[in-house]
Amino acid sequence: MNISDSERVRSVLERIGYVWTDNEEEANLLGILACSVRQKPIDKVYNKISQWNRWKNKRNLVTFISGCILPTDKERFLKLFDLIFSMSELSQLPAMIRDYGVVTPGALDSSVTAMPANENIFQLWDVKPNYQSDFEAYVPIQNGCDKFCTYCAVPYTRGREVSRPSQEIIDEVAHLAARGYKSITLLGQNVNSYGLDKKGEEITFPELLRAIGEAGNKLQQKFWLYFTSPHPSDMTREVIEVISQYDCLAKQIHLPLQSGDDRMLIKMKRSHDLQKYREIVQDIRQLIPQATLFTDIIVGFTSETEEAFQNTVEAFQEFKFNMAYIAKYSPRPGAASYRWEDDVTNDEKKGRYQRLTLVLKRHAYRYNQSLVNKEMEILVTGKDRKGQYLQGLTEGKIITRIESLDESLIGKIVPAKIISAADFSLTAQLA
Amino acid sequence: MMDFKIDTNFYTVSQVRHLTEHAFVVQVPRRNFKFTAGQHLVLGMKDDYHTREYSIYSGENEEVLEVLVKEVEEGYLSPRLKQVKEGDSLEIHGPFGHFGIEEKKRDTHKHVFIASGSGIAPFRSMVKTYPELDYQLIHGVRTIDEGYERENYSTDRYVLCTSRDDNGDFKGRVTAYLHEQEFDKNTQFYLCGNSQMIFDVLELLKNKGFGRDSVSAEVYF
Numbered sequence: 001m002n003i004s005d006s007e008r009v010r011s012v013l014e015r016i017g018y019v020w021t022d023n024e025e026e027a028n029l030l031g032i033l034a035c036s037v038r039q040k041p042i043d044k045v046y047n048k049i050s051q052w053n054r055w056k057n058k059r060n061l062v063t064f065i066s067g068c069i070l071p072t073d074k075e076r077f078l079k080l081f082d083l084i085f086s087m088s089e090l091s092q093l094p095a096m097i098r099d100y101g102v103v104t105p106g107a108l109d110s111s112v113t114a115m116p117a118n119e120n121i122f123q124l125w126d127v128k129p130n131y132q133s134d135f136e137a138y139v140p141i142q143n144g145c146d147k148f149c150t151y152c153a154v155p156y157t158r159g160r161e162v163s164r165p166s167q168e169i170i171d172e173v174a175h176l177a178a179r180g181y182k183s184i185t186l187l188g189q190n191v192n193s194y195g196l197d198k199k200g201e202e203i204t205f206p207e208l209l210r211a212i213g214e215a216g217n218k219l220q221q222k223f224w225l226y227f228t229s230p231h232p233s234d235m236t237r238e239v240i241e242v243i244s245q246y247d248c249l250a251k252q253i254h255l256p257l258q259s260g261d262d263r264m265l266i267k268m269k270r271s272h273d274l275q276k277y278r279e280i281v282q283d284i285r286q287l288i289p290q291a292t293l294f295t296d297i298i299v300g301f302t303s304e305t306e307e308a309f310q311n312t313v314e315a316f317q318e319f320k321f322n323m324a325y326i327a328k329y330s331p332r333p334g335a336a337s338y339r340w341e342d343d344v345t346n347d348e349k350k351g352r353y354q355r356l357t358l359v360l361k362r363h364a365y366r367y368n369q370s371l372v373n374k375e376m377e378i379l380v381t382g383k384d385r386k387g388q389y390l391q392g393l394t395e396g397k398i399i400t401r402i403e404s405l406d407e408s409l410i411g412k413i414v415p416a417k418i419i420s421a422a423d424f425s426l427t428a429q430l431a
Numbered sequence: 432m433m434d435f436k437i438d439t440n441f442y443t444v445s446q447v448r449h450l451t452e453h454a455f456v457v458q459v460p461r462r463n464f465k466f467t468a469g470q471h472l473v474l475g476m477k478d479d480y481h482t483r484e485y486s487i488y489s490g491e492n493e494e495v496l497e498v499l500v501k502e503v504e505e506g507y508l509s510p511r512l513k514q515v516k517e518g519d520s521l522e523i524h525g526p527f528g529h530f531g532i533e534e535k536k537r538d539t540h541k542h543v544f545i546a547s548g549s550g551i552a553p554f555r556s557m558v559k560t561y562p563e564l565d566y567q568l569i570h571g572v573r574t575i576d577e578g579y580e581r582e583n584y585s586t587d588r589y590v591l592c593t594s595r596d597d598n599g600d601f602k603g604r605v606t607a608y609l610h611e612q613e614f615d616k617n618t619q620f621y622l623c624g625n626s627q628m629i630f631d632v633l634e635l636l637k638n639k640g641f642g643r644d645s646v647s648a649e650v651y652f
Contacts, residue, residue: 071480148484148527150650155527266633266648267626271529273643303626336484339506340652 001187002033002067004138005087007129009033009066014130016094028060029097031083033067039330042073049080062097066090070153070334087143090127125164135182135411136381141169141208142188146197147231149258150269151298153334154189161190161197166208174215177223177248182379182413183393186227192234205230206238213246222413224250224379224395229296232257232272237283244287251288252396255280256296260315261308264301269336274315281319292322292367292396299356300329300349302340309352313359320363322396323424328353361423368398368421375431378402378416380409399425406430439463441477444519445495451576453502454549455513456488459521461496468556469531469621469649474498476511477520483508486552486623486649487526490559496523499579501549530623530649532557532564540619542566545605545632550624550651551579557621558584571605571628574598606631614639623649 010020013029021027030052035041045065052063064083077084083096131137144159145152169186176184186208188194194205203211212225225248230239232255243249255277259265262273284291297312316324328349331338344352371394378392378400390402390409402409402416409430416428442459449455457474466472468491475482489497502509515521530553532542544554544566551570558566569590572578575598578591592608593599601608609632620636622629629648636646 071482075480146527262633262643263626263630266629267650269650275643334482339503 002035004140004187006033007131008127011128011130012090012093029062031064034065035068072333137176137181138185138187139172140187142194145189147190150336153332161193163194163197163202166203170211170215173212177219177221182223184223184225190231191227192230192239206242209242209249213249216246216248223248226250228254229256232277232280235280240283240287250395251291253284253291254294258298260312264304264308294323295321297324297326298329299352300344302337302342304344316359322364322367324360326353326356365423368426371418372421375415375417377413379413382410401427403429440522440524441520442523444515444517450579456497456499458495458497461494464496466526467531468560469553470526470528472523472525475522477522481508487556488552490556499549499552536619540617541615543618543620544568545622547571547624547628553623555583569605606635609635620646624651626650
């Protein structure tokens with residue numbers, strides 16, 4: 001979500017004359033789009049702004065912060081940053097910069113930030129983004145969240161779910177695909193809740209996917225459309241059926257499970273249980289058997305017992321995820337669970353993280369191994385870290401190293417033969 | 432003409448009812464606040480960014496909006512809320528959540544509400560909203576004084592389970608009471624309160640043949 005937001009911020013800044021630099025030390029306007037889902041990124045914000053404020057002694061520098069900011073952090077940021085605004089206030093950023101040092105009344109009054117209003121979010125979507133890549137793009141389809149998972153503060157930072165008008169989304173995706181973008185990702189906190197805030201007035205998520213699929217069929221350009229993240233409680237067989245029917249709808253599903261234990265899921269207020277998740281996975285395996293499955297997991301959530309953790313391990317064995325973003329639980333101010341005892345020790349969380357990663361690796365490797373000697377299409381995204389190979393992603397988002405240095409292939413989908421597999425990656429030769 | 436916007440999230444307290452030493456009901460005029468019985472709201476004091484979620488205690492059609500607050504020792508907001516008085520300003524956002532009675536099951540099913548402590552709040556809202564509802568409310572507390580405003584419920588529908596005195600309708604925990612009960616197959620269960628009670632009741636209901644489709648839960652802590 002922050003990549004998409006930052007593309008829009010960049011667009012606004014460039015329109016008023018700012019020029020992008022990759023060199024932080026020469027910039028005279030520096031900003032952060034924060035993420036409050038976990039504590040670590042917020043800690044980094046504090047480190048960064050203290051560094052920037054030291055630089056201010058030597059040169060002219062204006063700093064700003066936006067994105068997901070909890071009220072507690074916002075009060076502190078007001079003293080540290082020159083400008084602070086919500087993303088729905090983005091259109092006012094040029095005026096704020098003109099009045100450098102003067103924050104908006106909304107930013108000054110912390111009492112109105114307890115639950116940000118979202119009605120101006122449409123102004124954000126009106127801003128044409130300056131895409132950071134020529135072949136990968138992110139398209140926001142909704143803002144906010146109505147789920148109120150107990151470990152998460154997003155509903156307090158981004159407000160209620162608001163769906164972006166479907167025609168805008170379809171037009172933006174079609175425009176990107178026509179320009180040759182190969183990987184387009186629909187973004188939202190709960191993408192498959194799309195339209196539910198405007199029942200009867202807006203199309204549903206599967207209908208949106210179908211409309212994009214139809215648009216994709218009419219285009220001559222090949223592209224893969226992803227979405228992240230869906231919520232299991234709103235995931236329907238219809239969504240999976242639609243994905244199975246259109247080539248441009250990528251066969252990769254990111255479906256956050258968070259815990260394999262029903263008690264933990266209740267305590268997290270996830271509004272789905274393991275059986276519901278199991279039924280979705282069964283539908284995926286039946287209708288799009290080639291799909292890769294990614295998930296999000298929290299280990300060490302408050303009162304998670306060893307037995308509860310073992311249920312997550314068993315869920316990993318059952319669902320055979322290709323990738324899991326495993327987070328060690330950290331209480332977030334503003335989330336309901338912040339007031340509950342964080343009673344799993346850090347060492348235990350670390351241990352569970354490592355044990356779960358081992359299970360994940362085993363299944364991911366087995367899947368990757370099954371691809372060896374197969375020809376697959378790879379979206380070439382750049383060079384690998386050492387600059388010795390090209391790097392890309394399969395349609396299922398498995399990282400693939402390609403034995404080539406032909407940079408003209410970057411941004412293209414190319415056929416390649418898989419020659420070896422590792423835990424979370426593949427090696428391929430151009431076909 | 433100057434462009435300004437009135438913030439509609441601030442409400443003036445119209446009444447505070449102290450039910451016990453640590454539990455009280457805060458009431459504000461409902462104005463245009465629309466909600467479904469079972470939902471919660473987010474409440475904070477004016478000029479303070481700390482907020483908490485509270486289930487709505489009043490009915491959908493009442494002219495007032497109420498929450499039941501249990502003071503948390505060493506808590507931040509609830510001790511401050513305990514001090515509010517008529518005329519004070521509160522910040523309210525919402526409604527939120529999906530806990531509630533499924534409309535299609537409202538008249539076709541029996542409804543069993545199982546609450547611990549202040550977890551009774553959403554059920555009072557449901558009972559106030561649907562006076563004709565075929566329900567039973569099982570309320571688990573420590574002592575009889577925690578049977579908050581039990582005169583709101585007809586005695587044949589309300590069971591107070593007290594674990595630390597003999598003055599309730601049943602001496603013991605809700606799980607002990609439920610263990611002895613038989614329920615019709617078309618019963619829908621709603622659980623609200625602490626997570627351990629919810630886990631125990633879920634297990635018990637499972638053993639009685641009621642799966643997750645028959646149970647909705649709202650965890651408080």
